[in-house]
Amino acid sequence: MNEIATINATGTEAADTDPMPHSIEAEQQLLGAILTNNDIFDRVNAILKPAHFYDPVHARIYEVAAARIAKNNLASPVTLKAFLEDDEGLRELGGAAYLARLAGAAISSFAARDYAQMIHDMAVRRELIGLGNDIASKAKKVEVTSEPREQIVEAEQALYKLSEQGQTERGFVSFLKAVTEAVNSANAAYQRDGGLAGISTGLVDLDKKLGGLHPSDLLILAGRPSMGKTSLATNIAFNVAKAYRKGEKPDGSIGAIEGGVVGFYSLEMSAEQLAARILSEASEVPSEQIRRGDMTEQEFRRFVEAAKALEACPLYIDDTPALPIAQLAARARRLKRTHGLDLLIVDYLQLCRGTAQNRVQEIGEISMGLKAIAKELNIPVVALSQLSRTVESRDDKRPQLSDLRESGSIEQDADVVMFVFREEYYVEREKPSDDRLEEMAAWQERMERLHGKAEVVVGKQRHGPIGTIELSFEGRFTRFGNLVKPWQQDGDAEF
Structure with a gap:
């Protein structure tokens, strides 16, 4: 031998x-x-x-x-x-x-x-040596077509691909094993008082409808401008990060047993603006006052205390504009490796960049890429999306699946499609003139009924029911909350 x-x-x-x-x-x-x-x-x-x-x-x-x-x-x-x-x-x-x-x-x-x-x-060690040599040789060549940033992304992708090699492919599993996994998932929901198998959003009625945010799911949160998409996304991100608690999971691994580490791609707003929104919600100081610095001493004290409390929250913000989907995926992998990652939010999908020349194909590439990230990292991905203007031309402004902008692939790739709808926003713009007393009275009555209310319409859910969830909305603090129903007493609802 x-x-x-x-x-x-x-x-x-x-x-x-x-x-x-x-x-x-x-x-x-x-x-x-x-x-x-x-x-x-x-x-x-x-x-x-x-x-x-x-x-x-x-x-x-x-x-x-x-x-x-x-x-x-x-x-x-x-x-x-x-x-x-x-x-x-x-x-x-x-x-x-x-x-x-x-x-x-x-x-x-x-x-x-x-x-x-x-x-x-x-073999992996040999490939690592070869990859290191390739990175070094490419870095030595100074070429106009080869930007250092692009080389870093390529190197990260190659490294992650290499790290995933050798993991046993699932292939066929016996029905017994599949049933066992289903029972374990149901047991996890039962242990949480029949509530959730996924991560809690912090909004009770939304959690009941979705069963929480499930790993490997792509959730689309869509709406017209000013409906509160970003506000709802930041509320969910804040609730998940605030509830984060690390410990031993049922499978023996160490990770989030409550809440989770959140990655937030803010392609539209700066990290500072997003942080101000979250601080407005936490401190109950109106966001416009924060922007102007127009706060009383008590409000400023609450603002500073909220900022201190939030320092420890595992919420990571990336505000790079027009981020290519490949880079978005590479940065998500890096965050998972370095700090962990339990929930990814993208605000918003149409601001990502793909490689296709056609806009419809590009949006399809982005939605497929986001679904691939959800499956690859085994985390829920919440992607915000704009709706087309056809909503505005209808009498009933409630959004539908057909209103999703620029590509049917968004609806196809998503496991859940939700729409944020605030009827108050549209009714407010229908205010009659002061001399029309009857119309004004009817308008005021309607405004009182709609004030401070919002709806999340679940238009598609692959593993559950569709329907409408009513939430409270405080525009001053850009905050969504659980809505107290008429039959509920004050102590029954959580805020």
Whole structure:
């Protein structure tokens, strides 16, 4: 066995000074195990590919064996001999005799996965070395077409792709396993008093309708300008970050057991403006007073106290304008690696950039990219979206799925589509002149009924019911809250 272990593809002894990480012996023993027991291949196939082998002859042996086994044919030294007779590298190692020696050096089947992981890890180390060399050589070339920022994004994408390799693909799962996962999810909701399996938004009625914000879901929050899309998104972000509590999850991993770490892409407003909105809600100081600095001493004290309380909130804001979807994904991955990430909010979808020339195709690329981020990072992604002007031309201003602007792919890719609607906004602009007393009385009565109320219309939900949720809205503080129903007493609703 020692004799085999020191021979490489050229038939010469492997140099101890070779800087590239590898283990010829592990490759030989694993190949021998597969050639003596083809069932081992199924255990290692998910993490091991021919390219992971350092020795090119071993890579070709593994490739031929894999092709035979995939067709339900026997892969043994005898059957492989016919396919590899003309292989120059194998001939230098001894031809068919080398295949027989591999089978003789086979490891026991229980250790096969450990050897496969070892071979894979060595290959990743070699790729890291190659990637580092590529980054260095590209950085040395000063070219107009190659911006440093673009090189950083490319390097991050390559690194993340490399980090994801070797993770076992799910493939088929037994019904028993699927049922177990469904029961665990239902148990998590039951433990929270029958409320949620996902992250709480902090808005009771919205949580009841959605069951919380679920991992891998893309949620679209749409509305016309001035409806309060950004306000609702910041409220949810603040509620989730404020409730963050770290601990041991049911699966034994460490992470958020309440609330979560929030990433907020503010493509329209600056980070400072967004922070002012959140502080307005937390301190109950009107946002226009904060902008002007027109505060009483008591209000300013509340403002400063709220700012101190919010310092520890895990809410991260990126206000880079016109961010390409590839960079958005790269930055989300980086945030998850460095600080963790449980919820991502994008304000708003139409301000992202894609690569397609056609605007409809570009929006489709962005919505697909956001869904891919949700699945890849296993987090809910809430993306805000503008609605087309057709809403304004209708008598009933309530938005519909067909009003989603510029692409039907938004509706297709989303797991949940919600619309923010404040009828008060439209009725306020229908104010009659003061001399029309009857109309004025009817208008005032209608305004009183609608004042401080907002609706979130769930137009699509892949895993639940659609319908309308009523919320309270305080425009002065840009704050949405739980609406007290007429039959509820003061203590029953949370604010």
